[in-house]
Amino acid sequence: MSVLVVGSVALDSVETPFGKAEEVLGGSATMFASSACHFGPVQLVGVVGSDYPMAKLEPLRARGVDLAGLEQAEGESFRWRARYRHDLNSAETLETRLGVFSHFRPQIPEAFRNAPYVFLGNIDPRLQRDVLRQVARPKLVACDTMNFWIESRRADLLDLLGHVDLITLNDAEARQLTEEANLVKAARWIMARGPKHVVIKKGEHGAFLFSGESIFFAPAYPLESIFDPTGAGDSFAGGFIGWLAATDDLSEANMRRAVVYGSAMGSFAVEAFSNERTIALTLPEIDRRVAEFRQLVAFETVLDAVPTNGGGAVGART
Amino acid sequence: MSVLVVGSVALDSVETPFGKAEEVLGGSATMFASSACHFGPVQLVGVVGSDYPMAKLEPLRARGVDLAGLEQAEGESFRWRARYRHDLNSAETLETRLGVFSHFRPQIPEAFRNAPYVFLGNIDPRLQRDVLRQVARPKLVACDTMNFWIESRRADLLDLLGHVDLITLNDAEARQLTEEANLVKAARWIMARGPKHVVIKKGEHGAFLFSGESIFFAPAYPLESIFDPTGAGDSFAGGFIGWLAATDDLSEANMRRAVVYGSAMGSFAVEAFSNERTIALTLPEIDRRVAEFRQLVAFETVLDAVPTNGGGAVGART
Numbered sequence: 001m002s003v004l005v006v007g008s009v010a011l012d013s014v015e016t017p018f019g020k021a022e023e024v025l026g027g028s029a030t031m032f033a034s035s036a037c038h039f040g041p042v043q044l045v046g047v048v049g050s051d052y053p054m055a056k057l058e059p060l061r062a063r064g065v066d067l068a069g070l071e072q073a074e075g076e077s078f079r080w081r082a083r084y085r086h087d088l089n090s091a092e093t094l095e096t097r098l099g100v101f102s103h104f105r106p107q108i109p110e111a112f113r114n115a116p117y118v119f120l121g122n123i124d125p126r127l128q129r130d131v132l133r134q135v136a137r138p139k140l141v142a143c144d145t146m147n148f149w150i151e152s153r154r155a156d157l158l159d160l161l162g163h164v165d166l167i168t169l170n171d172a173e174a175r176q177l178t179e180e181a182n183l184v185k186a187a188r189w190i191m192a193r194g195p196k197h198v199v200i201k202k203g204e205h206g207a208f209l210f211s212g213e214s215i216f217f218a219p220a221y222p223l224e225s226i227f228d229p230t231g232a233g234d235s236f237a238g239g240f241i242g243w244l245a246a247t248d249d250l251s252e253a254n255m256r257r258a259v260v261y262g263s264a265m266g267s268f269a270v271e272a273f274s275n276e277r278t279i280a281l282t283l284p285e286i287d288r289r290v291a292e293f294r295q296l297v298a299f300e301t302v303l304d305a306v307p308t309n310g311g312g313a314v315g316a317r318t
Numbered sequence: 319m320s321v322l323v324v325g326s327v328a329l330d331s332v333e334t335p336f337g338k339a340e341e342v343l344g345g346s347a348t349m350f351a352s353s354a355c356h357f358g359p360v361q362l363v364g365v366v367g368s369d370y371p372m373a374k375l376e377p378l379r380a381r382g383v384d385l386a387g388l389e390q391a392e393g394e395s396f397r398w399r400a401r402y403r404h405d406l407n408s409a410e411t412l413e414t415r416l417g418v419f420s421h422f423r424p425q426i427p428e429a430f431r432n433a434p435y436v437f438l439g440n441i442d443p444r445l446q447r448d449v450l451r452q453v454a455r456p457k458l459v460a461c462d463t464m465n466f467w468i469e470s471r472r473a474d475l476l477d478l479l480g481h482v483d484l485i486t487l488n489d490a491e492a493r494q495l496t497e498e499a500n501l502v503k504a505a506r507w508i509m510a511r512g513p514k515h516v517v518i519k520k521g522e523h524g525a526f527l528f529s530g531e532s533i534f535f536a537p538a539y540p541l542e543s544i545f546d547p548t549g550a551g552d553s554f555a556g557g558f559i560g561w562l563a564a565t566d567d568l569s570e571a572n573m574r575r576a577v578v579y580g581s582a583m584g585s586f587a588v589e590a591f592s593n594e595r596t597i598a599l600t601l602p603e604i605d606r607r608v609a610e611f612r613q614l615v616a617f618e619t620v621l622d623a624v625p626t627n628g629g630g631a632v633g634a635r636t
Contacts, residue, residue: 216617257617
């Protein structure tokens, strides 16, 4: 099944303690697509300026990303310049030039309107809502957001919540949106307003999937070196939604698997600048990391070993 | 098998956004013992002043904690007064009065010297080392520490590392001790200096167990309300070492289980002040929470479902 992603396509300049990258591929749609394309076809909708180095998108096209919805408009492309300090926990934005992105009005091509899986990258919630008016009812609509929209477009964001099945946001954003310090309560608050599922991303501390009363947690993969955290969240979303679309299975068991594929893709993303690592991945590499995730959290209780006597700790004492 | 714990026995006065507790049971040895006692016999070594309300320790004795090593010395007991802000992430110490604890010289009673499992609570590393001179070679020696000792007794702490099998410390302490921001590298640094196992506690973000090349991660249980974080780390250690001693099995599979029992006990500890919740637990309650932990991280990959075709993501595409 194909995935439609609508979001930014940018040029990032990033400095980390480990190196510098100038004008590399950036943006939520780009990072999402570079991750999701390993699982199946991706349709991308976005805008770039007349100065965009289109050849940089060739690897995405080669991996099955349909760029028919990528408009090239007169003007400058979206550029973002940032620096990470030694702890890599938060980017210090040095410059944001929206360029043609400030006038972005997503136009969904006819051929994309029946996409069964839709990811609304982090853009104005009014535009996210507008995309949904242009598509036939998909099987799953997921959206991302950020602190800027929570602050400046709160009413629109709350309206959008009534029209999506799933939202991904980080822990700080979840707390900001819901005014709840506790993430379990924050997730319930969000689910009460529409989404059946809430993914709360905690960066290096992993991710929660809340679905009704059920809670699933996947740790971040403990990497020995994190090179550049930019795009980890969108790469996570790409693996997560990409997996769901590829399997076309929205059961809880499969949603849990999808979170692990998402976590795997997020962990690859931070190993290099931009989409360098994710776009070049092979399926066996992805499967290998998923197997490592499994190893990371695997444990058996005595309850598993002795299923009949009714108790682990009890059994251990006798 | 019995567990010997050496550490502080204090009176805590704690204020959280949810309430206030005055002169309740506190200290690393107390919190550890209140948790470990559910798994088997515990032998406690510590000191209190002549003003200590000994009746408060009666529930521990009733649950199998041998207090023969608890010295009552002339003078004031160790008192700690602290406040937590709304995020509950770090205690603001308002007052520390060491009292008789400042002259604590652990004397291990003859009857405790063959304890096969030893936990050296967070005290001066020179005293921790001295305890090891008084006991027959145990099957497992674990120690805890804190920022204060890392700063003021670094050489002694490094010496101690050569004599313990396992150390528990939180992420900030691991970074401080090793001067490594990355926790995987920090754990390797510590293991290179003696301990075969390193447990890095990340509070609400879970805990890592490093053993040689293997890494295990257990999330913190996502509670809807955290009442008082005091003693969570020692309660974790009590569940962890308590489980190992009860099962007398140091295999990697069992160490992983032990981390989960530790996490379960830590999650109970924060639901009430002091040891109120942990000491009153029943084994079925503990087993139930362990089962919930299992549910929290449980996922099956397609690799599990289709073990013969050699690939999850590949399988999904075909």
